Amino acid sequence: MLSVVDHPLIKYKVSLLRDKNTGPKEFRELVQELAMFLTYEATKNLELTEQVVETPLATTTGFVLCRKIAIIPILRAGLTMAEGVLKVIPNAKVGHIGLYRDHKTLMPVEYYAKLPIGIEDMVCIIVDPMLATGNSIRYTIDLLRQQGVSQIKVLSIIAAPEGIDNVLSCGDIELYLAAKDERLNDEGYILPGLGDAGDRLFGTK
Ligand SMILES: O=P(O)(O)OC[C@H]1O[C@H](OP(=O)(O)OP(=O)(O)O)[C@H](O)[C@@H]1O
Numbered sequence: 001m002l003s004v005v006d007h008p009l010i011k012y013k014v015s016l017l018r019d020k021n022t023g024p025k026e027f028r029e030l031v032q033e034l035a036m037f038l039t040y041e042a043t044k045n046l047e048l049t050e051q052v053v054e055t056p057l058a059t060t061t062g063f064v065l066c067r068k069i070a071i072i073p074i075l076r077a078g079l080t081m082a083e084g085v086l087k088v089i090p091n092a093k094v095g096h097i098g099l100y101r102d103h104k105t106l107m108p109v110e111y112y113a114k115l116p117i118g119i120e121d122m123v124c125i126i127v128d129p130m131l132a133t134g135n136s137i138r139y140t141i142d143l144l145r146q147q148g149v150s151q152i153k154v155l156s157i158i159a160a161p162e163g164i165d166n167v168l169s170c171g172d173i174e175l176y177l178a179a180k181d182e183r184l185n186d187e188g189y190i191l192p193g194l195g196d197a198g199d200r201l202f203g204t205k
């Protein structure tokens with residue numbers, strides 16, 4: 001399932017993010033805000049159970065989420081998105097997956113993984129602002145499935161068509177995007193994209 005979330009504020013904020021003159025402070029704030037918007041859309045179908053709640057005046061029916069949520073940021077750039085998701089779901093667990101792309105093969109290289117105990121029963125939300133070839137997200141989906149996870153949502157800000165096809169071919173995935181771009185360039189960067197998200201977030205270039 002693919003959803004390119006169509007909203008004027010998302011379009012406006014993605015445009016600011018793309019701008020090469022947007023500095024790291026504003027860039028980080030925009031990534032967090034866009035993650036919050038995508039979370040709102042991606043959590044619309046979460047299951048609830050009823051729970052009695054006492055207001056100061058009466059007893060009424062309230063609701064709680066049926067299942068625990070785990071946010072899975074792909075390092076480094078996913079970390080800032082995770083902060084945005086946590087603002088909306090503060091009790092979520094966080095499982096970190098450290099990946100970098102080999103510049104020649106464009107395949108992900110794992111350097112860290114720490115997942116919450118009991119993750120197999122949680123709804124997992126993978127976050128990474130850039131979906132280029134899709135290999136990093138695909139690797140993370142495979143890793144989660146090996147741990148027994150069955151419900152996976154993916155939030156990404158900008159995606160290339162090649163990466164979208166790659167991720168959707170994993171099957172039984174909900175993919176939420178803020179923008180679908182034109183293509184990848186020869187170095188595997190998204191066009192028009194926004195450049196290197198990790199470097200812009202953390203000032204490493
Ligand atoms: O869809 P893919 O082709 O796999 O590319 C996307 C990945 O590339 C970037 O990470 P990068 O490897 O630059 O590492 P970084 O986040 O540490 O900068 C980005 O944050 C994604 O994780």
Ligand SMILES: O=c1cc[nH]c(=O)[nH]1
Pocket residue numbers: 130132188189190191193194195196197198
């Ligand atoms: O365009 C791209 C592709 C991968 N990673 C990025 O940060 N940007």
Ligand SMILES: [Mg+2]
Pocket residue numbers: 074075076077099100101136
């Ligand atoms: Mg990465």
